[in-house]
Amino acid sequence: MFYRLSGIYHTRYATARQLWPIPADRWQVYFLLLVGVAAPLIFSNFTLTSYLLPWLIFTAAALSLNLLMGVAGQLHFGFAAVMAIGAYTSIHLVRIGVPLEFALVGAGLMSALIGSVFGAAALRVKGLYLVMATLAMQYLVDWTIINVPAISGGAQATLQTPSTTFFFVPLRSDTARYYLALLWVLFVTLLILNIKRTSVGRALVAVRDKDYAAAVIGVNVVRFKLVAFFTSSFLGGVTGAVLAFCYYQAVTPEQFTFNVSVQLVAMVLVGGLGSVLGSYLGAGFVLLAPIALTNFAVYLNQMGWLNVSANLLSHIPLMIYGALIIGFLLLEPLGLGKIYDNVRKYLLVWPFRHSSM
Amino acid sequence: MKRLFKKLAGVTALGAAIAAGPALAQEPIKFATPLDFTAVYTFLTNEYSEGQRDYITLINERGGINGHKIEMSVSDTGNQPQRGIEAYNRASRDGVVMVDFLSTPVARAMVNRVLDDEIVMIMALHGRGDASDGKTFPYVFPLMATYWSQAALLIDHMNQNEGGLEGKKVAHVFIDSPFGREPIPVLEELSERLNFELRTFPYASPGNEQSATWSDVRRYRPDFVIIWGAGGGQAVSVRDAIRNGIKPEQIHSVVWLAEADMDTVGRDVAKGVRKFQAAVSGTDTPIIQDIIKEVIETGKGAGPRENVGRTYYNIGVATMAIVVEGARIALEEFGAPLTGDKLRQGMERISDFDAQGLIPPATFTEEDHQGGGFGRVAEWDGEQWAPLGDWHTSFQDVVWEEIREGAEEFRESRE
């Protein structure tokens, strides 16, 4: 009843193979797109800068990681380091006068190069050992950034983002920053949505499923693993740069530590490996749940319903957040994207139980 | 269902209270302290926040500042900049005039924002030392001696009260992080000026294992040792130092050394360890006595009674004392309602304020947001921190050179 399925048939491959063949789905996507574009007009500045902006940027990061983990099946516990490389490179490039547009690309390339070095470990091992290898590399990059003052911005270890323009639009107002982030996340979304329809994407999926079988049928496993790391690191690097310019505006090494890598992996896993919508949902959950829980706990305390010490009050969000992660993984290992999928499948033929087709 | 009604009732009551509020009392002054309760600063935040809250309660019990009560919100950022940004945006939307993060990474990320939004940000004993330059950072107040001033004061004490530094060897043992590195430029400058030998010994974060470092220090046979860490690593430093034959009297620490660390080392073992003291410890000062009488004993304390008078508690009280004084001056000079700009100007007019003996007399000006860089060295006598001398300040010329350099870099990068 919610999704009009009757009368929808496709006579051409082009329409049958679209991303959203059912018009109801398409309208939902257009609506969300409209909301996203008109967000500065609809939402308050506070919601825009505190919730929407970081959510979009971290979604882009989750999507980039999802390309690597969900589509290509390579585990990466050092993605924050990749983003850090992108952020720092872009700032240094802009400081020496490169325009922002090129600095973003340059940052992406730098991250891609170093990220491919990370990827070289993937040629050797997989699974848990790849996790450990990328973890070790995360620490190495962290250490390099902190101990080389030329990179990290001197003894103060803070690097301000210079004010710049993006395609002649000065990046000074919150709206401008929001639109840059929106542009970037839309680009990454389209990329990931379509990746599985290309031969590269199919090769990556083959490598994920069984790499030796893929090698047997002629897929160059070495090449595609490196391609996966390169692309995903490129996207991650540009995302790191966007994060620096649009959100943080001053980068410190603490913004890209191992904890952030774990958060990114949590975003991908809680959202669902390989699911685009899942990346959005997962990023929103991992990013906003601690904030929402903190504010809720403070509210309860002020109302007098939760009279505990400030220490316990501030640790409660941490406990609930950990419990939620465990809960999600136990309840639906395939993630929030799968939960949405289940709901959608249910509503697709509601009030019937199933369709006869 | 019952819960829903309760919640609705609660919300309505809150709404009514807010609506009725202004009619009953003068406009409240709003502060926000999104601190780090769960990550790096946990060794400090509980006591510090308790001190801040108890002092604000004291002021509110007495009727507020000229009739204006203070509302202070306390929340947790987990040392994560994005949570800090959200807390800050929420605070500025609510009309907050002062914000305190107690987290160097978060504070550093916020500097641009507070300068744009004209909200006062305090960074007591941490954060950017160069923010002492009030001209470049009008809305950022280090409030007390920055790390540079602390290092300078320790060196001065060694020079004047412990036999002079000429030709002696000083070891700077620090945690390998920007915080640990911060005093090194000042130490190097002073080593040239006072003609002593300086060697730096880093240990890996978080500092739970330092035996290799201290083996190295022992072989250097220093005359004086400066330890520069925070949290659990400090106790490990003191222990490993004593274990390697360094006498407690040779150890001089940054301000982040407190009773809890002395307990870990062993109260008698650590007798003689020196540290930089920014505020009086213990419950003997009038302010702390007032807090005990009017806040703790009436049951309005924000935390356990044992914390009152401890080092970090008193520092928390001191920060709020200074800000409240600045607010009081601002209200007298400029009248209500209090804005960030007025608060800033009020604070810049504070002169010789010592919070009834809790802190060294602090004087702020438009140029100097550090308050003069006063402090003193205190020694652990087995029970508490006993001061070795009066409040004083040292080598501010060296310190201000660093401040000016950093501020200039900030100004350039802001272009």
Added chain:
Amino acid sequence: MAYFFELLINGALTGLMYSLVALGIVLIYKSSGVPNLAQGAMVMSAAYVVWLVTTWGVPVFLAVLVGIVVMFIFGMLAERLLLRKMVGQPIIMIVMLTLGLEILLRGVGPGFLGAAPKQISIGLSLAPIIIGDIFINRVYLVGGVVALLLIGASMLFFRTRMGTKLRAVSDDHVSSWSVGISVERAIGVSWGLAGLSAIAAGVVWGSVQGVDWTLSELLFPAIAVVILGGLDSVAGVLVGGLIVGILGSVVPGYLDAVVGGGTRDVVTSFIILLTIMFRPHGIYGREDIERV
């Protein structure tokens, strides 16, 4: 030269103390194939439990015994409630689950018991043991001895009846079922034993640095030990621990002055990387042969 030996000995002892943490990881991985990244948090929780009991006036050694019981039960519960449902799921999910458990524990411990560092004292004086010009840390010596005892005990345990069952389970779950071994019970026991080693690690490290959330950061060097020694080898824990400890002490001892920074984490990272590049299954680990 004495400097080198001092670094060597203290480093070896530190490495053995890391092995205490790593032992828990190995015990769990050996039987169930789960890499327990929450082991650092379990060490922290174990330390908190022991501290809590000592605040009730109980002497440290009794508190340790109470802690052993509590952590054993906790380990078994964690396995029963959380890990059993994740059987068969991809490894990344399980890793994320243990990370979620770590976040939870990091909230529970400091939240309910206070976030400031707490003290556990095992009654040792600070005076070092001096051999010539070499100072040996007394607490580290005790820690090293405890580690050796526990590792020895584990090896002996694997010769007992229960231990043989555990070895069978670590080899192949299906075969174990087919000969009547309760795989679930065995995995539960191994989690319980991991809790036990967490107590040892928690008390030793807690007395060195105080009990607070930073105890969970011991996970990183423990991972290096486990990777180097082999994820499923107890002997590997011993050898890996010694190597990680020694390298982590000797190399920074000479390199820090040159580089001006704490290079211990760099050394640990390189150990992990080099091991994975050249011998992924570690020194004593069993090679995972993937069947086509």
